[in-house]
Amino acid sequence: MSRTILEARGIVRDYHMRGGLFTPARTVHAVKGVSFSLEEGKTLAIVGESGSGKSTLARILTMIDAPTAGELTIDGEKIDILANGLTAEQRRKVQIVFQNPYGSLNPRQKIGDVLAEPLVINTDKPAGERRDLAMQMLMKVGLSPEHFNRYPHMFSGGQRQRIAIARALMLNPKLLVLDEPVSALDLSVQAQVLNLLADLQDEFGLTYVFISHDLSVVRYIADEVMVMYLGEAVEYGTREEVFSSPKHDYTKTLFAATPRADVESIRKRLARRAA
Amino acid sequence: MALLEIENLVVEFGTSAGAFRAVDGISLKVDEGEVLAIVGESGSGKSVSMLAVMGLLPWTAKVSADRMTFRGRDLLGLSPSDRRKIVGKDMAMIFQEPMASLNPCFTVGFQIEEVLRVHMGFDRRERRERAIKLLEAVGIPEPEQRLKSFPHQMSGGQAQRVMIAIALACDPKLLIADEPTTALDVTIQKQILDLLMRLQAERGMAMIMITHNMGVVAETADRVIVQYKGHKMEEADVLTLFEAPKNNYTRALLAALPDNAVGDRLPTISGPFEMPASGSAR
Numbered sequence: 081m082s083r084t085i086l087e088a089r090g091i092v093r094d095y096h097m098r099g100g101l102f103t104p105a106r107t108v109h110a111v112k113g114v115s116f117s118l119e120e121g122k123t124l125a126i127v128g129e130s131g132s133g134k135s136t137l138a139r140i141l142t143m144i145d146a147p148t149a150g151e152l153t154i155d156g157e158k159i160d161i162l163a164n165g166l167t168a169e170q171r172r173k174v175q176i177v178f179q180n181p182y183g184s185l186n187p188r189q190k191i192g193d194v195l196a197e198p199l200v201i202n203t204d205k206p207a208g209e210r211r212d213l214a215m216q217m218l219m220k221v222g223l224s225p226e227h228f229n230r231y232p233h234m235f236s237g238g239q240r241q242r243i244a245i246a247r248a249l250m251l252n253p254k255l256l257v258l259d260e261p262v263s264a265l266d267l268s269v270q271a272q273v274l275n276l277l278a279d280l281q282d283e284f285g286l287t288y289v290f291i292s293h294d295l296s297v298v299r300y301i302a303d304e305v306m307v308m309y310l311g312e313a314v315e316y317g318t319r320e321e322v323f324s325s326p327k328h329d330y331t332k333t334l335f336a337a338t339p340r341a342d343v344e345s346i347r348k349r350l351a352r353r354a355a
Numbered sequence: 356m357a358l359l360e361i362e363n364l365v366v367e368f369g370t371s372a373g374a375f376r377a378v379d380g381i382s383l384k385v386d387e388g389e390v391l392a393i394v395g396e397s398g399s400g401k402s403v404s405m406l407a408v409m410g411l412l413p414w415t416a417k418v419s420a421d422r423m424t425f426r427g428r429d430l431l432g433l434s435p436s437d438r439r440k441i442v443g444k445d446m447a448m449i450f451q452e453p454m455a456s457l458n459p460c461f462t463v464g465f466q467i468e469e470v471l472r473v474h475m476g477f478d479r480r481e482r483r484e485r486a487i488k489l490l491e492a493v494g495i496p497e498p499e500q501r502l503k504s505f506p507h508q509m510s511g512g513q514a515q516r517v518m519i520a521i522a523l524a525c526d527p528k529l530l531i532a533d534e535p536t537t538a539l540d541v542t543i544q545k546q547i548l549d550l551l552m553r554l555q556a557e558r559g560m561a562m563i564m565i566t567h568n569m570g571v572v573a574e575t576a577d578r579v580i581v582q583y584k585g586h587k588m589e590e591a592d593v594l595t596l597f598e599a600p601k602n603n604y605t606r607a608l609l610a611a612l613p614d615n616a617v618g619d620r621l622p623t624i625s626g627p628f629e630m631p632a633s634g635s636a637r
Binding site: 270274296297300301334340342343345346349350353 | 544607609611
């Protein structure tokens with residue numbers, strides 16, 4: 081019943097740095113041969129530290145950037161933006177939400193216009209219909225009609241992230257890439273946004289690629305988990321596999337480094353401290 | 356006698372819409388060699404109350420308290436020049452963004468030695484020797500070479516180690532760490548927390564750990580204060596707080612941790628919360 085919506089095979093991305101007066105030219109291997117496949121309606125979490133190539137991978141999955149080598153298939157279509165470019169339909173299918181909602185909204189654009197803009201660019205719907213669709217989406221993400229004519233600076237961080245999610249959903253995408261969507265948010269707001277994402281996934285049958293460095297969030301939201309380290313996928317499996325029996329040393333280090341907030345580990349620490 | 360004692364601290368900022376009360380009646384005590392965590396979300400006044408202790412708030416802030424003493428000395432009545440003799444020496448602070456706290460124009464060696472020159476009056480050789488020792492203590496390899504590095508030549512974790520070295524330069528009695536690991540990766544966070552806890556134990560120094568991360572609280576604190584909108588919601592030792600939180604805000608905060616999620620929805624944090632009476636004694 082469930083079909084594969086996203087498939088990546090041997091994705092490689094190199095960046096060539098031109099040499100300067102004192103530095104020789106060099107090549108940075110940001111992503112080194114990553115493969116995975118993702119079924120419709122599921123969530124894949126990509127975990128890694130800064131410099132692990134997870135955001136580069138996000139750019140490739142959203143077709144912003146082309147891979148140096150490897151094959152990307154989205155919804156059954158092979159994607160090669162260098163050779164064939166992109167059709168409007170392909171662009172519609174994949175959308176992205178960035179970490180920092182302050183940076184991803186135009187400060188001089190009203191929220192209603194922010195939400196309607198993808199429709200202006202990608203469809204030929206009349207203004208009235210665009211307005212209605214934007215208003216509907218605004219309500220869907222838990223904001224109210226009076227927010228329609230406000231500017232981004234009038235919103236809190238959590239509300240702005242809701243707006244960014246709403247904008248990404250305006251074109252009815254199939255795949256949503258979420259690049260650290262809750263990292264900049266407070267705990268209480270983080271819970272609200274994670275719940276919203278779960279509701280939207282149920283309602284629209286969305287597939288998520290969820291990029292994060294927070295293992296507790298990943299454990300909560302993911303169906304499948306991929307751990308990246310220095311451009312390589314060192315661990316890939318279902319959530320249960322990865323969390324119950326991590327195979328790679330780096331994954332184990334990552335788990336050991338995550339602070340634990342349960343009573344048992346506090347007791348152990350206090351006992352060590354007293355000793 | 357407590358090292359730091361604050362009673363009924365109020366900090367107000369003058370805004371165009373009138374006075375905004377960022378800290379409303381916070382009282383706390385820190386004993387020598389103790390680790391106190393102050394936890395809260397943004398806007399809870401956790402940083403502002405500690406900046407008030409350090410005297411680092413801008414002139415728009417109005418600080419008042421019934422009592423604010425450090426080692427028995429009244430901090431509010433001190434002249435700015437007397438205060439500067441304490442701040443950075445007996446009481447030091449490290450911040451969230453190490454890169455933003457270091458001066459990009461000077462080598463890290465210069466910046467460590469500056470503290471030693473101002474507060475300790477060491478001569479050039481003493482300063483250099485002490486700076487090398489400090490970099491060794493915070494776990495930076497090849498300290499002689501690294502003294503000549505500029506901040507941009509270091510990683511985030513290394514820069515935070517340098518900040519810790521500067522803070523520890525004069526053997527402070529109290530170290531205030533304001534979200535010291537928030538900008539760092541988890542594996543680096545672990546290293547920095549381990550380092551801070553080791554140095555804290557070795558030197559018997561008191562530490563105030565400001566954080567929004569319950570995991571960091573669990574891994575470091577002896578005692579915890581939970582703040583919300585400028586109020587102290589709860590104060591307890593760390594085990595009691597996690598085992599049997601009394602205040603409903605604390606309970607909501609713990610329940611919203613994805614670790615503790617039951618079922619497929621996270622409980623959200625929504626008021627009203629049991630506000631303690633303003634200026635309540637501990």
